[in-house]
Amino acid sequence: MGSALETLCGQAYGAGRLRMLGVYMQRSWVILLTTSCVLVPIYVWSPPILVLFGETTEISRAAGKFAIWMIPQLFAYALNFPIQKFLQAQGKIMVMAWISALVLVLHIFFSWLLILRLGWGLAGAAITLNTSWWLIVLYIFITKSDGAWNGFSWLAFSDLFGFVKLSLASAVMLWYGTSPPFSPSVSGRLPNPLIPVDAISICMNISGWDVMIALGFNAAISVRVSNELGAKNAKAAKFSVLVVSATSVAIGVVCMIIVLATRLYFPYLFTTSDAVAKETTRLAILLGFTVLLNSLQPVLSGVAVGAGWQSLVAYINIGCYYFFGLPAGILLGFTFGLGVMGIWSGMIGGLTLQTIILVVVTSLTNWNREAEEAEGRIRKWGG
Structure with a gap:
């Protein structure tokens, strides 16, 4: 759903409407955070859902435990994907590459510490993934972006219906x-x-x-x-x-x-x-x-x-x-x-x-x- 920003942010950037990049990103945040809230019950009730689809009880319980720990990552996704498209539309690919490289190093360290060293198993893996994604999200809040990000705006709540339609179409397209x-x-x-x-x-x-x-x-x-x-x-x-x-x-x-x-x-x-x-x-x-x-x-x-x-x-x-x-x-x-x-x-x-x-x-x-x-x-x- 965050892929809708590739169209809107890219075209706004080409037209020199830099301020709208930040507004579009915030609209996407509103939609994706709402979607994340809707998906939370599926994470919570994943064990019986998996059993219903024919998975074994043992695997379903383990997957359910992991899913609960992964709920914070769901909301990190909702913030991170729009940020990626926001930066991508401005051609800031190297910024994304350096952030990803840094997070990869930290991801490897936390994986070793929490999973191998401390033996936290699935919980450790989930905490590692959550930490990695939230570190990427922090970027937009600690940097400026050449006029494209001017803080939060009430314009993020306008024209949401049309934005939702484009977001859903993007999701279906990219899903396949x-x-x-x-x-x-x-x-x-x-x-x-x-x-x-x-x-x-x-x-x-x-x-x-x-x-x-x-x-x-x-x-x-x-x-x-x-x-x-x-x-x-x-x-x-x-x-x-x-x-x-x-x-x-x-x-x-x-x-x-x-x-x-x-x-x-x-x-x-x-x-x-x-x-x-x-x-x-x-x-x-x-x-x-x-x-x-x-x-x-x-x-x-x-x-x-x-x-x-x-x-x-x-x-x-x-x-x-x-x-x-x-x-x-x-x-x-x-x-x-x-x-x-x-x-x-x-x-x-x-x-x-x-x-x-x-x-x-x-x-x-x-x-x-x-x-x-x-x-x-x-x-x-x-x-």
């Missing part, structure tokens, strides 16, 4: 966009699922590394497009989309080649089982295609966020996954007996369809009109 294209829980229903689940988990680890690269481009193009549209530089926005897309796809092609060339060897980085390694090698061709698609899809999603197309892309994502990819995967995997290969092939089909639609939408975009809409959005929510 950051989910793996393959669900190990589906493969877990196959006969003798142990080896397929292990193999697909290895593949998802590799895919996750590649996605991190693409998400970097996602953030970069989101900021660039929103900034340029806010500044009414339609040609610059279009050119940025072309450059970032080409660069990310080129990296994706290289990563795909590496995956295919090392398919006999990389599984042994994760397992000592020959059976699991053989199954992972068999899946490498699908992993290669997934890596390639994941090099472009997040970039196009970043373009959508920068331009404010969250609602449209949310519908595209849901349609491609739930009405095409998932049914096709289940049909191929279970009905036609193709197993894990069939399930993943269906998911890739959904991801391919999603990427094609996003390419068409982006290619047909009138960037001059998008710049005008950005100007109208700034006037509407300009306080």
Whole structure:
């Protein structure tokens, strides 16, 4: 939900409306803190909820204890994510990197102290995570931000309904966009699922590394497009989309080649089982295609966020996954007996369809009109 700020803060910054960045961030805080309060009962009652979904009583109790300790982190999320987008819109990436590096060092220290040294177990892990996130939140309260942060304002409580709609659309869009294209829980229903689940988990680890690269481009193009549209530089926005897309796809092609060339060897980085390694090698061709698609899809999603197309892309994502990819995967995997290969092939089909639609939408975009809409959005929510 905090991703709505990528659109609003980025376009306001491009238009030179720095004061509104702080107001937008506070509106997001109001919405996300309210959402956190709504989610607290789920944390409190997580043991019976997990049992209801088929988890064992022992695991449910342990998870419930951990969830209670993690409630403070829920509210840290509500404050932290808007701060990230607030800084990102201003191009303060190195600030975020240094803060994250410092917090990582402290996180490692607290993990050693509370979990290993003092033996606090799950409680120690939760305290460590809470501390790390709240340290990041403190940044905005102890620094100035070039006129973008002028303290708390009552404007944060105006126009909340429209802000909520954009936030919810962003949440739905990114919920699918950051989910793996393959669900190990589906493969877990196959006969003798142990080896397929292990193999697909290895593949998802590799895919996750590649996605991190693409998400970097996602953030970069989101900021660039929103900034340029806010500044009414339609040609610059279009050119940025072309450059970032080409660069990310080129990296994706290289990563795909590496995956295919090392398919006999990389599984042994994760397992000592020959059976699991053989199954992972068999899946490498699908992993290669997934890596390639994941090099472009997040970039196009970043373009959508920068331009404010969250609602449209949310519908595209849901349609491609739930009405095409998932049914096709289940049909191929279970009905036609193709197993894990069939399930993943269906998911890739959904991801391919999603990427094609996003390419068409982006290619047909009138960037001059998008710049005008950005100007109208700034006037509407300009306080």
